Amino acid sequence: MWLHRGPPPAPVPGTAADDRDMKRMGKIQKLNRIYTVSTLVGYGVILGMTWPFSLMRSTHSTGTLSLTNGGPAGAIWVYLGTCVGMSTVVISMAELASIEPTTGGQYHWVSIFxxxxxxxxxxxxxxxxxxxGWQSGVAGSANVGALSIQGFIKVANSDYNPKSWHIVLLTIAILCFVVxxxxxxxxxLPGIEGVIFILYLLGFVVFLVVFFVMGDRSPAREVFTNFQDNAGWGSIGTAxxxxxxxxxxxxxxxxxxxxLAEELKDASRQLPKAMLFMAxxxxxLGFVMLLAFVFVVGNVEEVLATPTGQPYIQVIWNATQSRGPTIALVAIIIFFFLFTAVNVNTTASRQIWAFARxxxxxxxPWINYVSPYLHIPVNAVLLSWFIGCCIALVPLGSNAAFLNIQTIGNGGLLSSYILCITCRLYHRNAISVYGNLVKRPTFCLGKIAGNIVNCFALCFLIxxxxxxMFPVAPNPTTETMNWTCTALGATVIIALLLFIQLGKGYLGARAETLPESERVSESEETELENKAFDA
Structure with a gap:
C-alpha cells in the first residue's frame, strides 16, 4: 500500500452540498469522504466506550473515586445529571456542525461567530x-487499555507483580497498534468500525447477563438512596x-x-444526526451498565482494595467466581479499548491537522501534509503517536502527574466547548440566527430554543x-493536588506567547487559498445555497 505507481488518485468525493460547503468555507477537499452516518455513529460510540468506562470510571476516574465520593446512589444520579447537561452541549454543537461542517470544529466556529x-x-x-484535550487523550485511551491488560495478567497469574514500566511499555505497544x-x-476503518460496533453491542448484552444472572444484587433502596461521603468532605453535596x-x-x-466532518458524505445534513444518535x-448504554454494576458491586472498600489494580475486574470475579470467565470478560474489554485508542488517535490527528492547515x-506546513495516495494526514497521525508516547512515559516518574494530564486535557475540551457555544450565542442574537448562511441550516434551533439550549449548556459546562478542578479528597498533598486550573492558565499563556510569534501566519477559519477557478463569489454562494436547500 505504501509503494505506489502512477499518478495519485483524486480523493473520494462527497455530495454537491459538500462541495458547496467546502468552497464556502475556503477549504480544499483533500481527505476521502468514506464515512456514512451509520459508520460515523459506530466510530463515535466506540470512541466514547461508555459502558466499559462506566465500569472503570465508577470506581476510578482519573483519580476521582465516584463510589467514594457519592456512593452508589451518587454514582447513578450524578451520571444522569451529567447526561442531561451534556445533551444540551451536543445539541448546541450539532447546530454549529450543520452550519460549518469542518474538521477544525471549535476553533473554526469561534473564528466565524x-x-x-x-x-x-x-x-x-x-x-x-x-x-x-485530544492529544492528552491519545495517551490516556491507550493507558486505560494497558491497565486492563495488566489486570488481565494478574487474574491469569496471581504471582504477577505489576510495575509502572510494564504499563508504559503496554501503552506504547497499544499506540503502535493504533498508528x-x-x-x-x-x-x-469505516467498515471495521461497523463490525466493532456490532460486537460492542453484543459485549454489552453479555456483561448485563453476567451481572444480573450471576452476581449478588443489592436491594434497590440501597442502590438508589445510599449516598456516601467516604473521602471526608463533610457534606454529601460536596462529595x-x-x-x-x-x-x-x-x-x-x-x-x-x-x-471527521470532511470525511463524511453530505456532512451538513448527516453530521448533526450522527452526533445526536451517537451521544x-x-x-x-453507559447508564444501563452503571446501574447493573452498582447493583452487584457489593462492599466498596473491598472492591477498591483489589490486588488486580482494577476494581471492575474484582466485581466481575465476584460475580462469576471463576478465573476462566473473568479472563474472557476482561479480554472483551481490552479488545474494545484497543479500538477506542485507534479512534481517539484518528480524532486527535484530524484536529491538529486542521489547526495546522x-x-x-x-x-x-509539515503537520498539514496529506498523503496524495492515502488521502490521510500522515504526519499529523505520526505526531499524535509521538506525543502520546511521550506522555505515556510520565508514569515512570509519577502516576499522579499522568492522571493530572488527563484531567487537564478534559478541562481543555470543556473550555473549548464553552467558548464556541458562547460565540454562537452572541452571533445568534447580534447578527443572525442562521449563522453565516442565507437560508435556515438543515439543523437549526431557532432563536428562542437556541438561546435556552445554549444557556443551559454553558451553565452545565461551567x-x-x-x-x-477539585482534588479527590480534602487537604491534598502536592502529589494528590489537582493542577487543572494552573495548567489551563499556563496553556492560555503559552498560546498567547505563540500567537505573538505565529499570529501573523494564522488567518483563522479561512487560511487555505483556493485556485481562482474554484473561488466562490457572494452571488454564487447564495445561488449554491439556494440549490442545496431546495434539493
Whole structure:
C-alpha cells in the first residue's frame, strides 16, 4: 500500500452540498469522504466506550473515586445529571456542525461567530485548548487499555507483580497498534468500525447477563438512596459535586465526530444526526451498565482494595467466581479499548491537522501534509503517536502527574466547548440566527430554543469545569493536588506567547487559498445555497 505507481488518485468525493460547503468555507477537499452516518455513529460510540468506562470510571476516574465520593446512589444520579447537561452541549454543537461542517470544529466556529475584533485571538486559544484535550487523550485511551491488560495478567497469574514500566511499555505497544490502523488500514476503518460496533453491542448484552444472572444484587433502596461521603468532605453535596468528574470523562468528546466532518458524505445534513444518535446511544448504554454494576458491586472498600489494580475486574470475579470467565470478560474489554485508542488517535490527528492547515501550530506546513495516495494526514497521525508516547512515559516518574494530564486535557475540551457555544450565542442574537448562511441550516434551533439550549449548556459546562478542578479528597498533598486550573492558565499563556510569534501566519477559519477557478463569489454562494436547500 505504501509503494505506489502512477499518478495519485483524486480523493473520494462527497455530495454537491459538500462541495458547496467546502468552497464556502475556503477549504480544499483533500481527505476521502468514506464515512456514512451509520459508520460515523459506530466510530463515535466506540470512541466514547461508555459502558466499559462506566465500569472503570465508577470506581476510578482519573483519580476521582465516584463510589467514594457519592456512593452508589451518587454514582447513578450524578451520571444522569451529567447526561442531561451534556445533551444540551451536543445539541448546541450539532447546530454549529450543520452550519460549518469542518474538521477544525471549535476553533473554526469561534473564528466565524466571535465578535470580529476578537475572532483571531479567541480562535487561536480555542485551537490550542482543543489540541491539549485530544492529544492528552491519545495517551490516556491507550493507558486505560494497558491497565486492563495488566489486570488481565494478574487474574491469569496471581504471582504477577505489576510495575509502572510494564504499563508504559503496554501503552506504547497499544499506540503502535493504533498508528498501524490509522495509516496502513485507514481506508478500511469505516467498515471495521461497523463490525466493532456490532460486537460492542453484543459485549454489552453479555456483561448485563453476567451481572444480573450471576452476581449478588443489592436491594434497590440501597442502590438508589445510599449516598456516601467516604473521602471526608463533610457534606454529601460536596462529595457528589466532586464526583461529577467521573461521568463527565465518561461522556465527554461531543466533538469527536466533528473532526471527521470532511470525511463524511453530505456532512451538513448527516453530521448533526450522527452526533445526536451517537451521544444518546452512549448515554443509554453507559447508564444501563452503571446501574447493573452498582447493583452487584457489593462492599466498596473491598472492591477498591483489589490486588488486580482494577476494581471492575474484582466485581466481575465476584460475580462469576471463576478465573476462566473473568479472563474472557476482561479480554472483551481490552479488545474494545484497543479500538477506542485507534479512534481517539484518528480524532486527535484530524484536529491538529486542521489547526495546522490554518497556520495555528509550529511547523504547520509539515503537520498539514496529506498523503496524495492515502488521502490521510500522515504526519499529523505520526505526531499524535509521538506525543502520546511521550506522555505515556510520565508514569515512570509519577502516576499522579499522568492522571493530572488527563484531567487537564478534559478541562481543555470543556473550555473549548464553552467558548464556541458562547460565540454562537452572541452571533445568534447580534447578527443572525442562521449563522453565516442565507437560508435556515438543515439543523437549526431557532432563536428562542437556541438561546435556552445554549444557556443551559454553558451553565452545565461551567459546573463541569469547576468540579473537574477539585482534588479527590480534602487537604491534598502536592502529589494528590489537582493542577487543572494552573495548567489551563499556563496553556492560555503559552498560546498567547505563540500567537505573538505565529499570529501573523494564522488567518483563522479561512487560511487555505483556493485556485481562482474554484473561488466562490457572494452571488454564487447564495445561488449554491439556494440549490442545496431546495434539493
Amino acid at each position: 466571535a465578535p470580529p475584533k476578537y475572532r483571531k485571538i479567541l480562535s487561536y486559544m480555542v485551537g490550542w485548548l482543543c489540541s491539549l 498501524f490502523f490509522n495509516t496502513v488500514l485507514s481506508r478500511k 457528589c459535586f466532586v464526583s461529577i468528574s467521573g461521568p463527565v470523562i465518561t461522556v465527554i468528546g461531543s466533538d469527536s465526530a466533528v473532526h 444518546f446511544t452512549n448515554y443509554f 490554518d497556520g495555528g501550530l509550529p511547523f504547520s 459546573i463541569f469545569l469547576v468540579a473537574g
